[in-house]
Amino acid sequence: MKYSLGLVLIAFLICSGCFGSLDLDQRAFVVAIAFDQPEEGEGIKVTIQTPIPRLMRPGEGGGEEKPFVLLSVTEKTIGEAFTQLQRQLDRDMFIGHTHLLLFGDKLARKKGIEGVLDIFKRDFRVQRITQLAVVQGEASGILELQPTLEQDPSTFIENVLSKRGGSSLDVTTDLGKYLVVVADEGYEPVLPRLFKKGDSIATGGMAVIKEGKMVGWLSPRETRGYTILVNEYDRGRYEIPSPTIPGEIIVVRVRQAESRHRVKLLGDTLQIRTEITGGFETLEFTGPQGPSAKLESELAQAVSKEVAREVRAAIDRAQQLNSDIFGYGRLVRGLYPEYWAKINWSEVFPTLDIKFSAKTKWTQTVRRPGR
């Protein structure tokens, strides 16, 4: 019995041959995919970026040749596009390591991104941490650029979209987060904005999505207001007019900012109030003064006012676009489900009176009080 069992085990192991497994040199790793509206006709233009392994080795490359290759096709479905792209590759196209999905703004507005993402949310190889972004202009154009600091644009974009930038002028959204927000009632997703700036790639601002389609942009400053409201703010510099010396500008860094939302239903009237608190430090004084105690209260007020101004701009823009990107609707639904069942949030949100207060404090130590 033991021998026969052993034979069966060996047979299984030998016959299996690691079913369907492929060596690394037989795979074409797709690191980024761009989706665009084709200039002519229907369908979706799909562009993939795959690294060229021999040019990725240290000491290799460095010449004119880019260390990645771009392939494009235009098809009605993403599945068919992948089939056609595979025909141009001698290796198996593998999307398990795709880090970046980019959407051209025309496509995002016209067809939306829901239909494009369908295949990715069903394929188990695709990671939920794959980053998404909307490109102002053609998405495939961004992938053609050769960044100076990184070997390929996808790594560069991945880095600039991460919070390492620390400006809070953009947002980070991965596939998992997008799917969670888009599934939720009373909450709409946003995607970071990318655009060409000369020969380089720049970030800042974000695309607002409603019902799977892009409905507009938020500027970088409005985006910073948004990150404060949804508690995703990292840190950022603000230029504040000096409250004591006319014409002087004080650059401060708001290091933390936190929002607390309160939703109350009084009769049929919804009251939303957000309290923002934060701390800042001074970085630069363009005038003759330096940090001083007499400046403390007035500077704190001025910083709070500037923070409030950006937050207000973000709220106004979202209401104008009728897209609840802050998730107030989700809170209303959670706290007052009976009320939620009676209303149409798309009709309520644009006219909602969202009250908020911003209070910041000078929290950091001062290295050099004098001039």
Added chain:
Amino acid sequence: MNGRVLATKQVGRLLLGYTVGGTILALPTVTTAAFGTSAWWMLLIYGLVFTLGGWLTARLASKFPEETLVEFGAKILGNPLNWLINLFLIAMFLAVVPMETRLMVEIATIAVLPNAPSWFISGFFLLVVTYSIVKGLDTFAQINEILIIASVLIGAAVVILGWQNADLTHLLPLFYLKDFKLQPDLLLTTSFAFFGYPILLYLAPFLKEPRRMTAYTIRTLIFIAILFAFFTFTVLSVFGAKETLNQGWPALELAKSINIPGIFIERLDLVLILSWIPAIFTTAACSFYFGVLGIVRLFKIKNASAIIWTLAIVFFFASGSLTNFFMWNRITTYLSYAAIVISLGIPFFLWIAYLIRPNSKTRNGRGGGQR
């Protein structure tokens, strides 16, 4: 299959190994479909009900420390009814094996071996399961002890790491009964997750200290209820109710949503998913073992090996007949109906029969059973 080989703590591990199986991978989806955002605390209520069922079962089994249900059932019910109940129980245990095998195929195919034929995965899985139980209860209990602890610990690690994406507002509304969909199939499929403690009806003669079985059973079932509730709580707080409902295997999605910056293994999710496979193994093996034990006792068969290997072949073809996810779900629903009868109906019925039977010898468990 005889002899008092099990320490009492191993009862808890066997219960854990059986109960925490493949169903946990889909449990949040099913429970959320039934109870919305209240799913996690409803699992605690389920847990209380099944702990009561477990207590009754353990108490009854410990009244007959020398016998299994096959023997003591005949005393309190009479032969025909006892045969019927035992056959029902055995059929249920055995039916779980191809279900878990098919589940194993599903998970392995979507996550680890996308191109492997299902016959290979199910064949290999059944071979290992069969080999582990053919060696006897003591060997199997030791294997189970190691594997289930590893599975639960790694599962807990996934859950804790999953908290990086948690948002507690996803859990609102907390007690909204209008979200409840009291459909029998949803309610019973949730209860199927707790199926496991009926193995106690066959376990007492193998325990070194059968008297302590009840205490360990209660502790384990409470632990399982908390585990299920906490797991569902985490899934809901990470994905929200709507996105949870969109997912076939939220446990796997939870593993995929984890991002550990700086870690060198890019596809960490696969490592975590692979580590959960032992939980499926222990459920299949426990079910197989106690199904065979019931057959051996009921039909007084001396050579269990022939039965085990024959059944393994039957399971191989049975699992292959479950063609897809939908069929697996449908059969799981049918099994859930049987499971609720076995988990709650039969213990209550046996207790009533035990209490109303005016036979002091039987009550004291000195009826003398075959060992």
